[in-house]
Amino acid sequence: MTNNAPLLILEDISFSYPGSRQPVLNSLDFRLGGNQRVGLIGPNGQGKTTFLHVCLGLLPLQSGRVLFKGTQIRTKHDLRQLRRNIGLVFQNPEDQLFCPTVLEDVAFGPLNLGFTPAQARERAAEVLDVVGLSGFEKRITHKLSGGEKKLLSLATILAMQPRALLLDEPTAGLDPDTREKVIRIIKNLNLGLLIVSHDWDFLYQTTAELKTLEQGKLINRDRNVLHQHVHYHPSGHVPHEHETGRQAVVGGR
Amino acid sequence: MTVIKETFSEGSSLLHRTDPRLKLVSAFLLACVTAVLTTIPGALSSLIGALCLLFLSGLLLLQVLKRLLLVNAFIGMMWLFLPFTTPGNPLFSQFGLILTREGIELALLVTLKSNAILLFMITLISTTPTVTLGQALDALHVPEKLNFLLLISYRYLEVIFQEYNRLAIAARVRGFVPGTSPRTYRTYGYLLAMVLVNSFDRAQRVYQAMLLRGFQGRFYALHEFHISFTDWVIAVFMITLAILIFLADKLLPVFYTA
Numbered sequence: 001m002t003n004n005a006p007l008l009i010l011e012d013i014s015f016s017y018p019g020s021r022q023p024v025l026n027s028l029d030f031r032l033g034g035n036q037r038v039g040l041i042g043p044n045g046q047g048k049t050t051f052l053h054v055c056l057g058l059l060p061l062q063s064g065r066v067l068f069k070g071t072q073i074r075t076k077h078d079l080r081q082l083r084r085n086i087g088l089v090f091q092n093p094e095d096q097l098f099c100p101t102v103l104e105d106v107a108f109g110p111l112n113l114g115f116t117p118a119q120a121r122e123r124a125a126e127v128l129d130v131v132g133l134s135g136f137e138k139r140i141t142h143k144l145s146g147g148e149k150k151l152l153s154l155a156t157i158l159a160m161q162p163r164a165l166l167l168d169e170p171t172a173g174l175d176p177d178t179r180e181k182v183i184r185i186i187k188n189l190n191l192g193l194l195i196v197s198h199d200w201d202f203l204y205q206t207t208a209e210l211k212t213l214e215q216g217k218l219i220n221r222d223r224n225v226l227h228q229h230v231h232y233h234p235s236g237h238v239p240h241e242h243e244t245g246r247q248a249v250v251g252g253r
Numbered sequence: 254m255t256v257i258k259e260t261f262s263e264g265s266s267l268l269h270r271t272d273p274r275l276k277l278v279s280a281f282l283l284a285c286v287t288a289v290l291t292t293i294p295g296a297l298s299s300l301i302g303a304l305c306l307l308f309l310s311g312l313l314l315l316q317v318l319k320r321l322l323l324v325n326a327f328i329g330m331m332w333l334f335l336p337f338t339t340p341g342n343p344l345f346s347q348f349g350l351i352l353t354r355e356g357i358e359l360a361l362l363v364t365l366k367s368n369a370i371l372l373f374m375i376t377l378i379s380t381t382p383t384v385t386l387g388q389a390l391d392a393l394h395v396p397e398k399l400n401f402l403l404l405i406s407y408r409y410l411e412v413i414f415q416e417y418n419r420l421a422i423a424a425r426v427r428g429f430v431p432g433t434s435p436r437t438y439r440t441y442g443y444l445l446a447m448v449l450v451n452s453f454d455r456a457q458r459v460y461q462a463m464l465l466r467g468f469q470g471r472f473y474a475l476h477e478f479h480i481s482f483t484d485w486v487i488a489v490f491m492i493t494l495a496i497l498i499f500l501a502d503k504l505l506p507v508f509y510t511a
Contacts, residue, residue, distance in 0.1 A: 053461075056465060058461050058464070058465075083464065083466075084467060088465055090458065090462060092458075094412055095455060095458035095459055095461075095462055096459075096462040098405060098408055098409075098459050098462070098463070099408070100383070100384035100387060100404055100407060100408055101384055103475065107475050108463075108466055108468075109466035109467055111473035111475065112466060112467030112468055112469065112471075112473070113467050117473070117474070117475050117477070120473075120475060140384065141408065142408060142411045142412065156466065157465075157466070160466060160467070
């Protein structure tokens with residue numbers, strides 16, 4: 001692949017919520033290439049979702065800059081370009097699916113991008129096939145099951161034909177079957193990925209790099225550690241390292 | 254568990270298959286004509302027309318009657334007052350109350366007209382799923398903001414209702430028993446406030462999701478309707494019906510009073 005130039009670059013980003021002394025993001029740097037697959041793991045309340053929202057300009061930048069394909073995002077037009085090319089799948093599909101029928105929801109993005117109704121339908125059929133929801137076009141969105149809603153919300157973003165995907169907790173609340181489906185779909189995507197999740201095994205299967213967000217900064221983690229230790233133990237949900245035979249790897253950039 | 258049950262929209266009768274735009278326009282036309290009727294024969298013919306549509310819609314009579322009963326409960330209240338408060342020829346008087354012929358006629362007129370309009374709405378509007386209704390309204394160039402309100406309400410009423418239910422259950426599992434006490438009212442106040450706050454948050458997230466998908470304040474219609482030959486026949490039928498009702502209102506009373 002030739003598209004390994006960073007699609008998205010975040011430089012020196014800081015963000016704090018009003019009234020809180022501790023910044024959520026503290027002069028953070030991040031870059032995502034066109035076929036880079038990054039997992040982001042960490043406890044709740046560390047600002048992972050905030051980070052995703054800052055990436056796409058849903059929260060205002062307090063300092064630093066965001067670049068898309070080397071161009072700094074300044075105008076509304078830049079922002080539209082960025083959002084068109086980098087898709088964000090929300091944690092809760094209820095927030096993402098607002099059209100009455102499945103077809104209308106998937107076609108919403110393409111229609112906004114200036115597609116004709118016929119082209120939008122065609123695109124919708126394609127992505128519904130990708131997520132395994134072919135034939136669901138006329139179904140009523142709010143009557144779908146939780147798993148179907150999740151797959152559909154993924155389809156609505158894929159319909160925009162993004163170059164990269166940001167996924168916020170894609171497996172939260174899914175049954176094992178749907179989770180497997182999501183893994184299969186994501187593995188087959190030829191896109192840049194940034195996945196926020198608590199699901200170690202899921203991240204292991206879908207991403208090639210692992211980062212944690214600590215004190216407002218992204219820290220690279222050794223993925224091998226993750227590989228060797230898919231297991232349960234007390235406090236397993238807190239990011240941590242294990243002995244790997246060599247010295248315990250902590251931080252390490 | 255659904256708040257919005259669209260049982261009447263499920264079916265395959267002639268009216269179910271009719272172009273929803275045509276049904277909307279017909280319902281509007283027939284309701285308007287009926288609303289301005291001034292005579293009992295006119296209202297009666299409108300009701301007969303509505304019953305014809307009911308026959309065409311293939312809806313279960315019992316279910317329709319159930320729905321009509323709800324509204325007629327309110328109309329029943331009018332029967333308590335109108336016959337005694339409308340001035341006119343007294344028919345009967347007792348305990349200082351005077352029952353007038355005009356009063357009874359007025360109450361009857363209101364009853365017939367309301368039921369006819371309700372039947373028009375049930376047979377023409379309720380036989381269309383809300384989603385299709387939205388698409389039809391859009392095709393009829395109803396302002397898109399209004400239409401958007403309708404469709405978003407339809408989409409999120411369910412979610413908000415479930416949110417309320419979750420909170421109500423959460424209160425119940427912690428031993429809350431509603432009664433007539435300040436504490437009950439306060440608890441319900443908290444519940445509703447939480448639903449409101451959650452809905453506001455959700456509205457913001459939904460709007461963000463729309464922005465991310467390139468929303469620029471305009472909605473694009475996807476659905477295209479096609480008028481069939483049967484639709485044209487039905488259109489002619491509806492217009493004829495409206496004219497007949499109007500004529501009945503103007504002409505029939507001559508025989509009625511004679």
